[in-house]
Amino acid sequence: MATAPDKPVVLTSDWGGLSPHLIAEFYTIDRKGKRADDITVKAALTESNLEMSLTWSSPFENQSSSNFMPTLQMMVQSGAIEGVSSKAGSIFGSDLQRLAHGLEGRTGITKLNSTQVYVGGQAAKFNITALFRAWRDPVKEVHEPFNQLMKWALPVELSEEGSLAVRLLEDGFSYKTAFPSQAPVLLAVKYKDSVYWPLVIESISKDTNAPIDKQGRFVEMSVPIQLSTLTAIDRSDWDKYLSHNTGVNSNQRR
Numbered sequence: 001m002a003t004a005p006d007k008p009v010v011l012t013s014d015w016g017g018l019s020p021h022l023i024a025e026f027y028t029i030d031r032k033g034k035r036a037d038d039i040t041v042k043a044a045l046t047e048s049n050l051e052m053s054l055t056w057s058s059p060f061e062n063q064s065s066s067n068f069m070p071t072l073q074m075m076v077q078s079g080a081i082e083g084v085s086s087k088a089g090s091i092f093g094s095d096l097q098r099l100a101h102g103l104e105g106r107t108g109i110t111k112l113n114s115t116q117v118y119v120g121g122q123a124a125k126f127n128i129t130a131l132f133r134a135w136r137d138p139v140k141e142v143h144e145p146f147n148q149l150m151k152w153a154l155p156v157e158l159s160e161e162g163s164l165a166v167r168l169l170e171d172g173f174s175y176k177t178a179f180p181s182q183a184p185v186l187l188a189v190k191y192k193d194s195v196y197w198p199l200v201i202e203s204i205s206k207d208t209n210a211p212i213d214k215q216g217r218f219v220e221m222s223v224p225i226q227l228s229t230l231t232a233i234d235r236s237d238w239d240k241y242l243s244h245n246t247g248v249n250s251n252q253r254r
Helices: 069-079 081-092 092-102 138-153 164-171 235-243
Strands: 010-011 025-029 039-051 052-056 117-121 125-133 184-189 194-204 220-229
Touching: 010 138, 025 138, 039 138, 069 235, 125 138, 125 194, 138 194, 138 220
Parallel strands: 010 039
Antiparallel strands: 025 039, 025 184, 039 125, 052 117, 125 220, 184 194, 194 220
């Protein structure tokens, strides 16, 4: 397993006088939000969007009259039932026709059976496009920061031995025997007014058609990345993002 460097390492392109608020910082953390090493990747973001999906549902949506008699309900609202009732009126009398006319445009939907309740939320998605470009050194300004992001997205290590029985015979029972591989790391992303954490990289793309120099080194690369929060988030998590403090849990509710 790689050890943290002795001195902070910043992998970035040369952005000159670009506002630091337009440059995102990526670094690894543990589950409590403390930095796991001293490597930081910086990139300008050409696109960024934080998306949260909150699930609301009506527990009474199947309790209206339209669900018990869907065909009749459609005929009532459209007025088509009058054609049927006019023929039936000669047998059952004019009361049926008046009833059918009165039902036109009516519905069984009420405020009660359309009331929504919160049933859960998904992890928030952070969709970004990171830009790297080289002014002097393509390796340091494009290749190294991109490669570090790719390494963070991938599992730290996948076990070569797939058989649990073989591992038990060779190493005995332990947590490493039962779970021999290491998952990808957790990240924090500092951008503009917030620090988002803990995040995982769900997808990352490499544009293999990006421009190169005469030695075949990439001189510019746009990298679409989708990050996700580790769990669904609540108000205290949002306050935590705005506080700029990783590793501090707020119990404040507003």
